Structure formats: structure tokens, C-alpha cells
Amino acid sequence: MNEKPTQVATAYHEAGHAVAALFLGRAVQRVSIEPVQMRLGRCELQKGRFKPTQDLLETEVLILLAGPAAEARHTGRYDWNSAAQDLRDVRRLTQQRAASLRQVEKLERRLLDKTEYILERPGVWEAVERIASELLEHTTISGRAARHLFDELTSQ
Numbered sequence: 001m002n003e004k005p006t007q008v009a010t011a012y013h014e015a016g017h018a019v020a021a022l023f024l025g026r027a028v029q030r031v032s033i034e035p036v037q038m039r040l041g042r043c044e045l046q047k048g049r050f051k052p053t054q055d056l057l058e059t060e061v062l063i064l065l066a067g068p069a070a071e072a073r074h075t076g077r078y079d080w081n082s083a084a085q086d087l088r089d090v091r092r093l094t095q096q097r098a099a100s101l102r103q104v105e106k107l108e109r110r111l112l113d114k115t116e117y118i119l120e121r122p123g124v125w126e127a128v129e130r131i132a133s134e135l136l137e138h139t140t141i142s143g144r145a146a147r148h149l150f151d152e153l154t155s156q
Contacts, residue, residue, distance in 0.1 A: 015131035016070025017043035028143035123154035
């Protein structure tokens with residue numbers, strides 16, 4: 001395999017979204033690194049199919065931040081320019097929870113720390129690596145395949 005660095009980073013980014021979603025009880029429809037319009041990849045969640053959560057807003061933000069966090073863990077640096085859409089979505093959500101810009105930024109920092117902690121849990125990072133590898137080999141994988149890899153690596 002002769003992947004471009006951008007393609008590898010995208011695979012880790014999308015795998016991060018998928019693994020965080022699965023970890024937090026959301027069902028994944030499909031994960032892809034096939035470029036479409038302005039996006040280099042995508043992680044599609046199943047609509048309306050998830051475990052009840054105490055804080056839906058926090059869950060959504062953690063899933064959004066997991067893409068850039070997984071990419072950064074792999075590359076060694078955050079590429080906030082590539083994650084601009086994720087960050088806009090995070091900001092839209094966190095502004096619903098915090099009153100001032102300072103509170104919004106503090107909340108986002110806390111949730112990014114929590115996202116990084118989730119990625120460090122046993123089996124979770126290994127699931128990101130496996131899903132990224134599958135994406136590099138097949139470009140798109142089903143949510144069922146992502147779930148299988150996640151369960152296989154996190155239930156040990």
C-alpha cells in the first residue's frame with residue numbers, strides 16, 4: 001500500500017469519530033475516506049439508533065472531537081484547519097451550554113481532554129488503528145464491520 005499522508009490522517013480522523021460513537025453507544029452506518037465534495041471522508045451515524053445517554057450534547061461533542069484527536073494522536077499534532085467543520089459544529093453545540101466565550105472555550109478544552117482520555121482506554125486506540133487500516137485498504141467500511149472490530153478489541 002502506498003497511501004498519501006493526507007489519506008492516512010483522514011483514515012485516523014474518521015476512525016476516531018467511529019470509535020468514539022461506538023464507545024458512547026451510537027450506531028455507525030458507514031465510515032469512508034472516499035472524498036465527496038469538500039470532505040475528505042465521513043463517518044455516518046445511524047439516525048435514531050443509540051443507547052440512552054445522560055448528556056446528548058456532550059456525546060455529540062465528544063464524537064466530533066474524536067476525529068481531530070485521533071488524527072493528532074497518530075500524526076503528533078492537531079490540524080485544526082482540516083477539522084474546521086468539526087470545530088464549527090462543536091462551537092455551535094458548546095454555545096448552547098455556556099454563556100460566555102470564556103466558558104465555551106473552557107468547556108471545549110474539558111471535552112477535548114475527555115476525548116483524549118477515551119482514546120487512551122484499553123482497546124479503544126487499537127480499534128482506531130484497526131478501523132483506519134481497514135479504511136486504507138477498502139476506502140469504505142460498513143457500520144457492522146466497524147462495530148465488529150470495535151467489539152473485538154475492546155472486550156478483551
